[in-house]
Amino acid sequence: MKILGLLVAVLTGCMLLYCAGDFPDWADPNSPASLHVSPHYIEKTMEETAVPNMVTAVLADYRGFDTMFETGVIFTAGVTVIILLRRFRRKDEADVQGDSDSRKGPPDDIIIQTICRFMAPFMQLFALYVLCFGHHSPGGGFQGGVIFGASFILLGVAYDLKTILRRIGARVSALLANTGLLVYSGIGALCILLGANFLDYSILSLILPATGDIMARSHGILGVEIGVFLGVSASMISIYLDLSSHGQLDEGL
Amino acid sequence: MSSAQFPILLVAVPLLSAFILNIAGWFNKKYCLPVVIVALVGSVYASFGTLFTVLEQGTIRYRLGAWLPPMGIEYVVDHLNGLVLCIVSSVGLITAIYSKRSVEQELPERIPQFYTLYILLVTGLLGITVTGDAFNLYVLLEIAALTAYALLAVGEDRAVLSSFHYVIMGTIGACFYLLGVGFLYIKTGSLNMIDLHGLLPGLFGSNVIVVGFAMIMIGVWVKMAFFPLHGWLPNAYTYAPSATSCLVAPLMTKVSVYVMIRIMFSVFSPEFTFEVLACRHIIVWLAVAAIIAGSLLALAQTDFKKMLTYVVVAEVGYMAGGVWLANTAAITGAILHILNDALMTLCLFMTVGIIVYKTRGHQFENLKGLYRTMPFTMTAFTVGVLSMMGVPPTCGFFSKWYLILGAIRAEHWVFMGALLFSSLVNAVLFFRIIEIGYFEPFTDHHAHGDDHQPEPIDEGPLSMVVPLWIVAAALVIVGMYTSGIVTKVIQFAVPEAIV
Amino acid sequence: MEFIVAKYNYWIVIVLLMIGLYAMIAKNNLIKKLIGMCIFQTAVILFYVSTAAKSGGATIPIIEHGHGHEAAAHAAHEAAHHAAHAVHAIDYVNPLPHVLMLTAIVVAVSTTGVALALIMSIYKRYGTVEEDEILEQIK
Numbered sequence: 001m002k003i004l005g006l007l008v009a010v011l012t013g014c015m016l017l018y019c020a021g022d023f024p025d026w027a028d029p030n031s032p033a034s035l036h037v038s039p040h041y042i043e044k045t046m047e048e049t050a051v052p053n054m055v056t057a058v059l060a061d062y063r064g065f066d067t068m069f070e071t072g073v074i075f076t077a078g079v080t081v082i083i084l085l086r087r088f089r090r091k092d093e094a095d096v097q098g099d100s101d102s103r104k105g106p107p108d109d110i111i112i113q114t115i116c117r118f119m120a121p122f123m124q125l126f127a128l129y130v131l132c133f134g135h136h137s138p139g140g141g142f143q144g145g146v147i148f149g150a151s152f153i154l155l156g157v158a159y160d161l162k163t164i165l166r167r168i169g170a171r172v173s174a175l176l177a178n179t180g181l182l183v184y185s186g187i188g189a190l191c192i193l194l195g196a197n198f199l200d201y202s203i204l205s206l207i208l209p210a211t212g213d214i215m216a217r218s219h220g221i222l223g224v225e226i227g228v229f230l231g232v233s234a235s236m237i238s239i240y241l242d243l244s245s246h247g248q249l250d251e252g253l
Numbered sequence: 254m255s256s257a258q259f260p261i262l263l264v265a266v267p268l269l270s271a272f273i274l275n276i277a278g279w280f281n282k283k284y285c286l287p288v289v290i291v292a293l294v295g296s297v298y299a300s301f302g303t304l305f306t307v308l309e310q311g312t313i314r315y316r317l318g319a320w321l322p323p324m325g326i327e328y329v330v331d332h333l334n335g336l337v338l339c340i341v342s343s344v345g346l347i348t349a350i351y352s353k354r355s356v357e358q359e360l361p362e363r364i365p366q367f368y369t370l371y372i373l374l375v376t377g378l379l380g381i382t383v384t385g386d387a388f389n390l391y392v393l394l395e396i397a398a399l400t401a402y403a404l405l406a407v408g409e410d411r412a413v414l415s416s417f418h419y420v421i422m423g424t425i426g427a428c429f430y431l432l433g434v435g436f437l438y439i440k441t442g443s444l445n446m447i448d449l450h451g452l453l454p455g456l457f458g459s460n461v462i463v464v465g466f467a468m469i470m471i472g473v474w475v476k477m478a479f480f481p482l483h484g485w486l487p488n489a490y491t492y493a494p495s496a497t498s499c500l501v502a503p504l505m506t507k508v509s510v511y512v513m514i515r516i517m518f519s520v521f522s523p524e525f526t527f528e529v530l531a532c533r534h535i536i537v538w539l540a541v542a543a544i545i546a547g548s549l550l551a552l553a554q555t556d557f558k559k560m561l562t563y564v565v566v567a568e569v570g571y572m573a574g575g576v577w578l579a580n581t582a583a584i585t586g587a588i589l590h591i592l593n594d595a596l597m598t599l600c601l602f603m604t605v606g607i608i609v610y611k612t613r614g615h616q617f618e619n620l621k622g623l624y625r626t627m628p629f630t631m632t633a634f635t636v637g638v639l640s641m642m643g644v645p646p647t648c649g650f651f652s653k654w655y656l657i658l659g660a661i662r663a664e665h666w667v668f669m670g671a672l673l674f675s676s677l678v679n680a681v682l683f684f685r686i687i688e689i690g691y692f693e694p695f696t697d698h699h700a701h702g703d704d705h706q707p708e709p710i711d712e713g714p715l716s717m718v719v720p721l722w723i724v725a726a727a728l729v730i731v732g733m734y735t736s737g738i739v740t741k742v743i744q745f746a747v748p749e750a751i752v
Numbered sequence: 753m754e755f756i757v758a759k760y761n762y763w764i765v766i767v768l769l770m771i772g773l774y775a776m777i778a779k780n781n782l783i784k785k786l787i788g789m790c791i792f793q794t795a796v797i798l799f800y801v802s803t804a805a806k807s808g809g810a811t812i813p814i815i816e817h818g819h820g821h822e823a824a825a826h827a828a829h830e831a832a833h834h835a836a837h838a839v840h841a842i843d844y845v846n847p848l849p850h851v852l853m854l855t856a857i858v859v860a861v862s863t864t865g866v867a868l869a870l871i872m873s874i875y876k877r878y879g880t881v882e883e884d885e886i887l888e889q890i891k
Binding site: 015033069086178185 | 460467
């Protein structure tokens with residue numbers, strides 16, 4: 001196998017080196033990629049979507065359809081981990097001791113627990129800030145969602161899994177993930193019901209009061225980012241719950 | 254909601270229903286399958302509607318978010334996609350109806366998650382088929398792949414390791430595809446397929462474009478299980494749950510063949526693929542190797558399901574060789590074979606699923622005496638076998654006919670020989686099955702009855718046998734309507750530049 | 753020499769790709785294969801992102817004076833612009849590869865998550881993550 005691996009790697013490297021002469025130079029402002037479609041994105045984002053952050057505008061509006069499926073990919077990962085690992089137990093069955101090695105973990109440390117307990121609400125506030133300011137500074141639904149999920153995972157690492165489960169149970173996190181995705185695809189379906197194409201946010205100006213077509217796009221972008229936020233944070237928590245306890249949902253790492 | 258929205262509805266309806274059914278499934282498992290069936294019925298309706306619109310009006314272009322391409326993503330439906338869309342949604346619907354008993358037996362606690370992943374897989378495959386944007390295709394390829402990894406891993410004992418090998422190979426394929434698209438992007442600046450088609454002819458001399466094409470092709474060949482990149486397929490499909498193999502075996506490789514055709518003809522033009530590159534003979538030889546290796550390896554198996562997976566590898570060789578032979582008859586045969594092979598593979602794997610449901614195994618010993626205890630199932634199986642061998646009037650005969658015509662036209666006698674050899678091997682394989690099923694006495698694994706008593710008829714459940722019969726009937730009906738399908742649909746799917 | 757320096761981002765990407773590909777195919781331990789997969793995907797992401805750069809002082813793809821009342825204050829300081837809101841493509845890096853790679857990173861993370869769940873199931877079933885030992889047990 002090692003020879004096969006070496007052969008494949010060397011062949012791929014040779015193939016790439018063969019064409020390396022033809023690549024545009026690094027950071028060349030006149031490369032074809034910088035001249036064809038992206039000047040439109042840079043120059044027209046403010047007038048077409050009223051969102052200064054071009055990356056968010058392209059992500060959630062021009063190529064919003066890709067982003068919907070990307071959120072679907074994270075959701076799929078969450079469902080996959082559940083279907084592979086989760087041990088579904090009925091409520092009346094006694095809690096069986098895990099058959100793998102004991103997961104006692106390190107003893108409780110009061111310094112770590114106190115600091116994490118203080119940090120968690122600030123992390124969540126920061127996550128909401130990153131979500132809402134995705135229009136004006138680097139940020140958006142994905143980044144905010146991961147930080148929000150990480151705040152719960154931090155509590156789980158500092159205390160134990162039951163701490164997360166008391167605050168956001170396994171079923172609730174799955175339902176929240178679904179809700180987030182339904183918000184995103186629901187906004188798209190709403191645009192069809194109002195008469196325009198899928199994910200054409202400008203038609204939302206019909207139901208949002210006192211906005212023009214362009215501001216409706218900005219609000220539509222915020223709406224889908226909220227959907228992404230819910231989907232990503234809930235999926236992250238759900239994946240952690242299953243991976244750390246091997247589906248038993250009793251003791252975490 | 255006019256018919257202009259059909260191209261998006263056939264993807265959006267299953268997608269929304271995936272989340273609705275997951276929520277419903279957390280409360281009561283019985284709600285899942287009805288939602289799946291309703292969503293797939295909607296998708297079938299929308300895909301046939303789209304195909305009929307294309308037949309009347311020509312190529313449809315649908316803009317997502319109402320942005321002009323290449324700024325935004327668009328859906329492009331022409332005769333080739335329209336046909337493949339109908340195949341994917343119909344197979345998805347029939348397998349969903351079929352899957353009820355099988356999933357209840359094999360995965361009783363995980364039904365909501367199974368059906369969520371099932372319908373997301375169908376959504377991913379439909380999305381791959383209908384999109385007109387190269388990067389959107391990558392995202393949907395990954396959705397289809399991730400759901401397939403999970404669905405394949407919840408089967409028997411060895412399924413998890415086989416699925417892990419599929420993860421490694423599949424990721425190599427997807428990343429090669431992504432790298433190839435990246436090469437095209439840095440030389441043209443565009444991701445839209447029609448836009449690339451306009452920009453690439455000026456760049457055909459560039460090494461980057463040639464290597465980009467090669468990387469995309471390698472990525473697609475991994476997904477297609479084209480010899481010698483087929484190593485993941487037999488193990489992954491054999492140990493999977495029955496409902497999963499009935500869904501992935503007919504569809505995933507065929508949709509990857511569609512992607513190959515789309516990249517070869519609609520993004521890069523036929524003159525680039527066949528003349529500028531000048532390597533098509535090598536690839537036809539690889540296809541010959543695929544057919545012969547697949548057939549010989551199938552002969553060596555004692556596991557019925559694994560034998561069928563090697564037959565799938567051989568069938569991929571038919572389609573790939575047909576496309577790279579570069580004449581109208583061969584490409585018509587390859588596209589017709591996408592339709593026919595999907596139906597044939599579905600028929601055979603459905604039979605295996607019913608056998609597994611009743612006898613809990615898929616080795617050759619489980620087949621003994623089944624012609625007497627499960628006559629309806631095995632009759633439908635025989636129709637599928639006749640189609641694999643290429644016996645008229647089943648559809649398998651017509652696609653083989655076109656492929657052989659194409660091989661004669663291109664004077665590639667070895668390919669023609671491989672096709673005939675493969676039909677012969679299929680005959681040997683399946684006559685062996687029929688012999689075991691018909692002549693051997695039935696071994697009842699549960700009772701200790703007397704050998705002299707007549708074996709009771711112990712058919713599979715109706716919800717599994719009726720879809721099987723529908724597919725078997727479709728094999729004959731599609732065969733009889735072949736000329737209609739070729740003149741109305743496939744004729745326009747072959748690019749005009751091909752002789 | 754100029755040639756090597758002018759395209760140095762590609763050499764790095766090619767080396768990483770080769771390392772990742774070798775690890776995925778040749779290593780025996782499933783976790784090492786997974787790490788090889790991560791390296792491979794990261795190399796592809798770096799490739800795309802490195803093509804987005806623009807020399808000559810181009811800044812991040814966020815329009816500075818996009819806020820309402822601050823636009824007037826900024827306009828007084830912008831000597832190069834005639835109109836207060838003119839945006840020139842040369843001043844900002846290419847946003848499209850960044851967008852595409854946000855998607856690719858998410859896909860890579862999800863694939864890693866699924867692969868880890870599979871490895872956990874394999875470990876629970878076979879007790880090892882070395883591939884040759886697992887194949888021994890299967891026989």
